Amino acid sequence: xxxxxxxxxxxSIVTLLTGITNWPTVVAAFVGLPMNKPFVIQxxxxxxxxxxxxxxxxxxxxxxxxxxxxxxLSGPVQTGWHxxxxxxxxxxxxxxxxxxxxxxxxxEPFPESFDLLKQNLSVNKIGNVLPMAEAISGQAGTLQLxxxxxxxxxxxxxxxxxxxxxxxxxxxxGEALSRLNGFRCDLLKMDCEGAEYDILMMADESCWxxxxxxxxxxxxxxxxxxxxxLIDWFEKRGFKTxxxxxxxxxxxxLLHVILERTSS
Numbered sequence: 001x002x003x004x005x006x007x008x009x010x011x012s013i014v015t016l017l018t019g020i021t022n023w024p025t026v027v028a029a030f031v032g033l034p035m036n037k038p039f040v041i042q043x044x045x046x047x048x049x050x051x052x053x054x055x056x057x058x059x060x061x062x063x064x065x066x067x068x069x070x071x072x073l074s075g076p077v078q079t080g081w082h083x084x085x086x087x088x089x090x091x092x093x094x095x096x097x098x099x100x101x102x103x104x105x106x107x108e109p110f111p112e113s114f115d116l117l118k119q120n121l122s123v124n125k126i127g128n129v130l131p132m133a134e135a136i137s138g139q140a141g142t143l144q145l146x147x148x149x150x151x152x153x154x155x156x157x158x159x160x161x162x163x164x165x166x167x168x169x170x171x172x173x174g175e176a177l178s179r180l181n182g183f184r185c186d187l188l189k190m191d192c193e194g195a196e197y198d199i200l201m202m203a204d205e206s207c208w209x210x211x212x213x214x215x216x217x218x219x220x221x222x223x224x225x226x227x228x229x230l231i232d233w234f235e236k237r238g239f240k241t242x243x244x245x246x247x248x249x250x251x252x253x254l255l256h257v258i259l260e261r262t263s264s
Contacts, residue, residue: 005248012062019044019066020058030055038116040123048095051119053112057090064092073242073256074187074215077101082183084176086136086199087192090116091129097187098126105179109135109145109168130179137170137195138202144168173203177210186212194222201225201233208237214257221251230255 017023021042028035029052038051041058043065050061063069070093077083081101085094088106090113098104106129108114114133121129135143144165177185188211190196196216218227231241234257245253 001248001250008247012059015066016058016062019062026058029058038119046099049120049123050090050092050095051116051123052090053116060089061092065096069254070189070215071096073244073254074189074213077187081186082180083187083189084180084185086176086188086190087195088117088131089113089191091120093189093191094129094131095120095124095126097189098129101186102128103180103183104129105132105176106130107132107134107136107176109133109143109170111166133169135168135170135195136173136176136192136199138172138198140171140175141169142167143170173199173207177207180210184210184212188214188216190214190216194219197223197225197230200230208239208259211259213259214255216255216257218253218255219251227253227255 016026020026021044022040025035025039025041029039037053040049040051041061042049043061046065048065050057052058052061071077077097077100079100079102081097083097083101083104085097085104085106088094088108091106094104094106094117106117108117108131111133114131117131120126121131135145137143145168147164147166190199192199196218200214218230220226227243231243234241240258240260242256243253244256
């Protein structure tokens with residue numbers, strides 16, 4: 001694990017320095033120099049610009065837009081696709097998907113991240129995205145969003161505990177799909193800090209006829225469920241799954257689900 005982690009970070013440094021035009025800004029952020037926030041990074045190959053808050057946001061942009069972690073599993077977003085992005089954050093995947101797809105519904109419940117999402121849509125002149133300041137959950141209503149850790153790590157909970165929280169509106173996956181107005185969701189992307197288990201395992205069975213494929217980051221140790229539970233859950237329904245554990249974090253990884261039944 002140590003050597004694999006070392007190789008991953010060494011490669012990532014090269015990717016950041018060669019893939020971002022204003023790389024001195026990236027270096028300044030990672031070494032902790034004083035900076036006005038948010039600040040802008042620009043991708044060399046696409047010209048896309050992102051307002052970011054710090055190193056973790058930069059790393060997310062690297063993984064999504066330079067490493068293309070999600071698209072390595074799902075394949076590139078195709079012309080005419082309808083995409084739902086649950087946990088859109090600052091808009092990294094949303095904007096990449098919108099450049100080729102027909103429509104993206106982007107759900108992000110944390111107000112600060114939602115503001116960045118809207119800023120980045122404007123900066124990159126993206127008009128085929130509907131940003132929604134809502135969480136997706138197993139049940140509609142109101143959830144508490146925990147504000148512990150970095151902004152990209154905030155997670156939803158149904159009960160108020162000792163940690164600082166804010167109330168956010170929540171809808172179900174079925175309701176999110178209904179907003180496509182009859183169109184099929186060609187790709188569902190999820191990065192929601194452990195909420196993926198309730199969202200998927202509590203969804204109405206009719207949802208699976210309306211989605212082509214799912215690619216998600218799983219988070220073990222957040223709830224009573226693990227990524228293996230999701231794999232078992234989908235495969236019992238006859239769907240193909242492919243699991244790709246993180247190279248550096250044992251509790252994280254990517255899961256790809258193809259919603260075509262392999263058995264009756």
